Amino acid sequence: MRRMLVAVSVLALSVLALLPATPSGAELVAVQRTPWGLATFGTSRTVADFSSLGWALEEMNGLVYTGGNFLEATNGQATEQQPYLAAFATSTGAFQTGFRPQVGGPVLSLAASPDGGLFVGGEMGTWNGREVGALVKIDPATGQVWPGWKTRVYGGTSVVREVTLEPDGWLYAVGSFTTASDAGVPQTVANVVRMNPTTGAIDWSWLPQITNGGVWGVSASRTKPVVYLAGWFSVNGKPVIGLDSTDAATVAWSGFQMNYPCCGHMYDVQATEFGTVMVAGEQHGAYFYNENDAMKLIVSHATSYNSRYQVSSTRAGGDFQRIERVGNRLYATCHCWGSHATTTGGLQAYSGDLARVQGTYTGPVSAVIAYDAQTGQRDQAFKPYMAGDVGGWGVLGASDGCLWVTGGINAVGEVGSQQAARDLVRLCQPDGGAPPPVAAPASCLASFKTGTVTVTWPGVAGAADYAIYRSVDDGAPSWRGRSTTTSFTDSSRTGDLTYLVASRNVKGVRSATTQCATEVLDVVIPLLPPESCTATVNGSAVDVAWVSGSGAVEYVVYRSVDGGTASWRGRTPDLSFTDTSRTGSLVYSVAAKSAAGVVSARTTCTSGAIAAPAPEVVDPVASCTVAADPVTNTGVVSWPEAPEQSPEYIVSRTVDGGALSWRGKSTTLSFADTLRKGTIEYSVEVKTAAGKSTRTVCTPPVTGV
Numbered sequence: 001m002r003r004m005l006v007a008v009s010v011l012a013l014s015v016l017a018l019l020p021a022t023p024s025g026a027e028l029v030a031v032q033r034t035p036w037g038l039a040t041f042g043t044s045r046t047v048a049d050f051s052s053l054g055w056a057l058e059e060m061n062g063l064v065y066t067g068g069n070f071l072e073a074t075n076g077q078a079t080e081q082q083p084y085l086a087a088f089a090t091s092t093g094a095f096q097t098g099f100r101p102q103v104g105g106p107v108l109s110l111a112a113s114p115d116g117g118l119f120v121g122g123e124m125g126t127w128n129g130r131e132v133g134a135l136v137k138i139d140p141a142t143g144q145v146w147p148g149w150k151t152r153v154y155g156g157t158s159v160v161r162e163v164t165l166e167p168d169g170w171l172y173a174v175g176s177f178t179t180a181s182d183a184g185v186p187q188t189v190a191n192v193v194r195m196n197p198t199t200g201a202i203d204w205s206w207l208p209q210i211t212n213g214g215v216w217g218v219s220a221s222r223t224k225p226v227v228y229l230a231g232w233f234s235v236n237g238k239p240v241i242g243l244d245s246t247d248a249a250t251v252a253w254s255g256f257q258m259n260y261p262c263c264g265h266m267y268d269v270q271a272t273e274f275g276t277v278m279v280a281g282e283q284h285g286a287y288f289y290n291e292n293d294a295m296k297l298i299v300s301h302a303t304s305y306n307s308r309y310q311v312s313s314t315r316a317g318g319d320f321q322r323i324e325r326v327g328n329r330l331y332a333t334c335h336c337w338g339s340h341a342t343t344t345g346g347l348q349a350y351s352g353d354l355a356r357v358q359g360t361y362t363g364p365v366s367a368v369i370a371y372d373a374q375t376g377q378r379d380q381a382f383k384p385y386m387a388g389d390v391g392g393w394g395v396l397g398a399s400d401g402c403l404w405v406t407g408g409i410n411a412v413g414e415v416g417s418q419q420a421a422r423d424l425v426r427l428c429q430p431d432g433g434a435p436p437p438v439a440a441p442a443s444c445l446a447s448f449k450t451g452t453v454t455v456t457w458p459g460v461a462g463a464a465d466y467a468i469y470r471s472v473d474d475g476a477p478s479w480r481g482r483s484t485t486t487s488f489t490d491s492s493r494t495g496d497l498t499y500l501v502a503s504r505n506v507k508g509v510r511s512a513t514t515q516c517a518t519e520v521l522d523v524v525i526p527l528l529p530p531e532s533c534t535a536t537v538n539g540s541a542v543d544v545a546w547v548s549g550s551g552a553v554e555y556v557v558y559r560s561v562d563g564g565t566a567s568w569r570g571r572t573p574d575l576s577f578t579d580t581s582r583t584g585s586l587v588y589s590v591a592a593k594s595a596a597g598v599v600s601a602r603t604t605c606t607s608g609a610i611a612a613p614a615p616e617v618v619d620p621v622a623s624c625t626v627a628a629d630p631v632t633n634t635g636v637v638s639w640p641e642a643p644e645q646s647p648e649y650i651v652s653r654t655v656d657g658g659a660l661s662w663r664g665k666s667t668t669l670s671f672a673d674t675l676r677k678g679t680i681e682y683s684v685e686v687k688t689a690a691g692k693s694t695r696t697v698c699t700p701p702v703t704g705v
Helices: none
Strands: 037-043 054-060 065-068 070-075 076-080 085-089 107-112 118-127 130-138 152-154 159-165 171-176 177-181 192-195 215-220 228-237 240-242 249-254 266-271 276-280 285-290 294-303 319-325 329-334 338-346 360-364 368-372 384-398 403-412 424-427 445-449 452-456 464-471 478-483 487-491 497-504 510-515 517-520 533-538 541-546 554-561 567-572 574-582 583-595 600-603 627-628 636-638 648-657 661-668 669-673 677-688 702-704
Touching: 054 118, 054 403, 065 118, 065 403, 070 085, 070 285, 118 171, 130 171, 130 285, 130 384, 159 215, 171 228, 192 517, 228 249, 228 276, 240 266, 276 329, 285 368, 329 403, 368 384, 424 487, 445 497, 452 497, 464 487, 478 487, 497 517, 517 677, 533 583, 554 661, 567 574, 627 702, 636 677, 661 669
Parallel strands: 054 107, 054 384, 065 107, 107 159, 171 215, 215 266, 266 319, 276 319, 319 384, 445 517
Antiparallel strands: 037 070, 054 065, 065 085, 070 076, 107 118, 118 130, 118 159, 152 177, 159 171, 171 192, 215 228, 228 240, 228 266, 240 249, 266 276, 276 285, 285 294, 294 338, 319 329, 329 368, 329 384, 338 360, 384 403, 403 424, 445 452, 452 487, 464 478, 464 497, 497 510, 533 541, 541 574, 554 567, 554 583, 583 600, 627 636, 636 669, 648 661, 648 677, 677 702
């Protein structure tokens, strides 16, 4: 258990980056293979309570990029000043003197982009003197901001805790922030956004409202239309939720269970193509759920001291902190130095001594643990001995087969033969080299038949199995599965499909991909959209109706406002749908959806644009005032009762004349808010069933510290 001051933390990503080389847990030895490490804590608003210099790892172009809350890289007596982000050679671990970006604050997350850029998330503020906020895309060769990148995420605590490219095609950024922009126009957000990784265009139709705490981890399901979030927030009383991937207001899953009732903070979540979802966080717990069995808890794990196997309680367990996919393993970092226990089919209870609770002892642990991505069981062969304080935060399976770990780790190896780690660890095979590579398949063929695609290829000498990828409409390839034979069957979908196959050796290291030729084995009858559609305003609602399309089991309804991007409004098996109206020019469209989940083209409603009636006028509050308390750095906003029935009050603020940000809502006549440095101007709106009032600006402005 520990305390933290502030909760923080696409074109599909090339799956070769999503699923890096697989180190063999049994063959990696606890010998430090990088001479360089990290030194000297920087200044942080959000992670100062954690004694960890390193937080994030990513590999590109033969270099391992390490982000964190550090100012220097060291090697014996050699010291290099390189705050917050440094590069090291993949093959030797040597510091790269030519990579010298000027980073304004701690780097907490890194992600490679399919176009060669590197995404950096954290609390940087500036990059090479340029205001960038908490997220930036850089050229990893030069350290400069990526040409044309203008997207910004900032406001509030202004921290991105995780940035990740998911197979659904989006770049997700989560943390603690209130504002985002992709075209120079700031808009209010709430700790979560997703965007196109190439253009930076934000998906403004999908904006989760996580307003009562920071988000630390995000993962899009590989099998369901769900996006999972984990953090220091609470939605339906849970710190982990699954949101509908097309409707951020719909909670698809909130059934998370925890091993201890006191502290519900979770640090990370990771979904897999097998339907398993791993959650990790406080109270020394990690949990695996099964999407294919109604999100049943299939296995849980705990770390702690165990008096049956340890002669001393000096080395004890701790909270899980980060999950990273490497091949077919999920590596979970933790500040754990004791023992590990597992319970199948239920919760592994939290305890200061695992000998006192039920669960199967599965060996010692040191800062990082390996689990099978499909079964959720621990890989007991992987157990390097390390020592330190807060333990691991970042993990990377490098292309040479070595495993990098960064975090609060100061030694590698058993007592008596330890080597200094300095918060940056590189574990390799005994010879330090990679296993022999394998060639790509010489050719492959994708055969299309109604509803399915069969991919075949000739065998490759030395290949243990094969990885299959698919591109839709010339987008970046996404992972579809693996096969130990020379064929693979996939479900079809609409769009221009291109398949690719790569060979993998026994260590999981992949070859280049081979693009498949295509053949059509029968006439594919496409799913037809509705023949026609109408949309009619009916008071405060809009009635949408359509004529049946061919092969549909349900229909999906979309709406655009004032010519904007069409957003998902709902789905139904019926031939009609009722939507809530709003002001503006509304255009509805409807698509058919088959039993296999294929969605047709959309039919635009023949009524065309419809102008919804203006809502009733809602009277604003007459005035509002702000009282600041410099001792607690809080401000209390208060106002007289509005002349409306059943009102709700919305409180917003600007800082130093910046963008307006939403701060909260109240059903009483006051609202308390934490101040921040700068001149703050608050305003209050009245909200009822009829609509919202204009804003009333509060006096006087206040100043936070």
